[in-house]
Amino acid sequence: MRIELTVNGARHEADDVWEGESLLYALRERLGLPGSKNACEQGECGSCTVYLDGVPVCSCLVAAGQAQGREVTTVEGLADDDGLDPVQRAFVECGAVQCGFCTPGFLVSTHDLLARNPSPSDPEIREALAGNLCRCTGYEKILDAVRMAAQS
Amino acid sequence: MDFLAPSTWAEALAAKAERPDALPVAGGTDVMVEMNFDHRRPGALLDLTRVSDLREWALVDGRVRLGAGVTYARIIDELGATLPGLAMAARTVGSPQIRNRGTVGGNLGAASPAGDSHPALLAADAVVEISSAARGTRLVPVADFYTGVKRNALEPDELIAAILIAPPAGPQQFCKIGTRNAMVIAVSAFGFALHTDRRSVGTGIGSAAPTPRRATDAAAFLAGELEAGGLWESRGALPEGLAVEFGRKVRDAAAPIDDVRGTAAYRLHTLSVMARRAATWAWDEHRRAA
Numbered sequence: 001m002r003i004e005l006t007v008n009g010a011r012h013e014a015d016d017v018w019e020g021e022s023l024l025y026a027l028r029e030r031l032g033l034p035g036s037k038n039a040c041e042q043g044e045c046g047s048c049t050v051y052l053d054g055v056p057v058c059s060c061l062v063a064a065g066q067a068q069g070r071e072v073t074t075v076e077g078l079a080d081d082d083g084l085d086p087v088q089r090a091f092v093e094c095g096a097v098q099c100g101f102c103t104p105g106f107l108v109s110t111h112d113l114l115a116r117n118p119s120p121s122d123p124e125i126r127e128a129l130a131g132n133l134c135r136c137t138g139y140e141k142i143l144d145a146v147r148m149a150a151q152s
Numbered sequence: 153m154d155f156l157a158p159s160t161w162a163e164a165l166a167a168k169a170e171r172p173d174a175l176p177v178a179g180g181t182d183v184m185v186e187m188n189f190d191h192r193r194p195g196a197l198l199d200l201t202r203v204s205d206l207r208e209w210a211l212v213d214g215r216v217r218l219g220a221g222v223t224y225a226r227i228i229d230e231l232g233a234t235l236p237g238l239a240m241a242a243r244t245v246g247s248p249q250i251r252n253r254g255t256v257g258g259n260l261g262a263a264s265p266a267g268d269s270h271p272a273l274l275a276a277d278a279v280v281e282i283s284s285a286a287r288g289t290r291l292v293p294v295a296d297f298y299t300g301v302k303r304n305a306l307e308p309d310e311l312i313a314a315i316l317i318a319p320p321a322g323p324q325q326f327c328k329i330g331t332r333n334a335m336v337i338a339v340s341a342f343g344f345a346l347h348t349d350r351r352s353v354g355t356g357i358g359s360a361a362p363t364p365r366r367a368t369d370a371a372a373f374l375a376g377e378l379e380a381g382g383l384w385e386s387r388g389a390l391p392e393g394l395a396v397e398f399g400r401k402v403r404d405a406a407a408p409i410d411d412v413r414g415t416a417a418y419r420l421h422t423l424s425v426m427a428r429r430a431a432t433w434a435w436d437e438h439r440r441a442a
């Protein structure tokens with residue numbers, strides 16, 4: 001089937017989408033947007049987190065057809081012409097990125113947290129990031145990055 | 153495989169009648185895992201996310217009519233005070249991303265004994281509103297909805313429209329045991345409601361029997377002891393040992409198995425502890441509200 005959707009502000013179309021495929025697969029393999037990562041395909045790791053109509057979701061658990069006509073923002077859409085988003089800058093500066101596989105998901109989840117709650121407490125940060133797993137950093141630098149982004 | 157995307161409830165029911173092989177998909181947090189891992193290949197997916205009726209809730213005849221497609225995140229934000237037991241359960245589901253998509257309709261559709269909304273719905277005497285194009289609407293008390301392991305009362309042409317839940321007359325509690333705080337399927341869970349208006353007690357056991365179920369004898373025992381002691385009127389302290397005995401009776405209502413998440417013995421033990429605590433917390437809240 002064919003789907004049309006808005007990704008990072010631009011209209012996109014994809015043909016020959018399989019009816020059972022995920023939005024994650026469509027983004028990565030059909031729309032050339034490999035920023036969202038596929039690590040578990042079962043909603044556990046959060047590395048595929050994107051905004052769907054403004055709400056963070058695991059794109060591996062959204063059927064591509066469910067995104068028809070909807071608005072998606074991926075990690076590729078966080079930076080603008082002025083450069084990286086403050087959340088992205090904070091992750092770089094704090095050393096919150098090691099292998100980087102989890103990073104796109106953490107960036108989207110953090111971006112959403114700070115949009116809703118500009119100065120979160122530590123427990124609020126932990127709760128907001130509970131759906132994102134990182135097997136490299138031990139999370140401390142990620143928490144530092146979120147605190148730094150909240151201050152910027 | 154086909155992808156059916158009705159935009160109205162009538163179209164959705166017509167599609168399900170015409171294609172009983174179509175698998176409804178709401179938040180997709182159960183369905184898409186099965187698709188991604190090749191565990192399921194239905195003839196069609198029936199996307200319910202475009203049916204706006206399913207995403208609404210309203211007070212109807214004194215009850216909350218919760219559309220099957222209302223997400224956990226919205227139950228927490230919008231119904232925390234109105235449906236406290238269900239909202240407590242919703243807060244324990246998965247992660248923010250899962251709560252942003254997952255729905256009570258999907259939890260009922262999946263009918264896993266470990267689904268977190270079930271103990272809360274059982275304790276609150278919820279009713280499932282089911283519809284089909286051919287036969288219209290029928291109401292099924294939630295206790296009759298679960299028919300076996302991951303099986304429910306839906307016919308092939310039926311969809312869940314809504315869940316009807318009376319706002320609480322008294323305190324409600326929800327307890328869940330897991331290996332950590334976030335992202336856990338319950339090892340065991342317990343829902344509790346004090347129906348102070350009817351002087352009865354609601355219970356729901358999760359993850360400790362082939363289906364979610366009530367602890368009917370335990371509930372009758374506790375309500376009877378409260379009655380016998382005149383406690384419904386006096387709101388006096390619970391007599392020594394009453395909550396413990398209630399916990400034992402809840403445990404006796406369960407029929408758990410050993411599995412990767414925990415042993416049957418651990419499940420029985422945790423249930424007795426959760427039931428004791430839930431009853432004590434709820435009764436204390438009731439007393440404070442006097």
Ligand SMILES: Cc1cc2nc3c(=O)[nH]c(=O)nc-3n(C[C@H](O)[C@H](O)[C@H](O)COP(=O)(O)OP(=O)(O)OC[C@H]3O[C@@H](n4cnc5c(N)ncnc54)[C@H](O)[C@@H]3O)c2cc1C
Nearest residue numbers: 043178179180181182183245246255258259261267268312
């Ligand atoms: C990482 C992860 C963590 C999770 N953690 C928890 C947890 O802590 N607690 C918990 O209870 N669950 C958990 N789940 C399971 C899942 O999120 C819940 O069962 C959720 O309620 C499913 O809702 P959904 O809208 O996503 O359902 P879907 O996946 O869309 O559907 C589930 C089932 O219900 C059917 N269905 C959906 N809507 C209807 C309807 N209106 N009428 C008829 N049938 C319908 C579908 O056909 C399917 O069989 C988790 C899942 C994941 C991936």
Ligand code: FES
Nearest residue numbers: 041043046048060
């Ligand atoms: S790939 Fe989607 S949550 Fe892991």
Ligand code: FES
Nearest residue numbers: 098099134135136
């Ligand atoms: S940086 Fe490697 S998984 Fe997080």
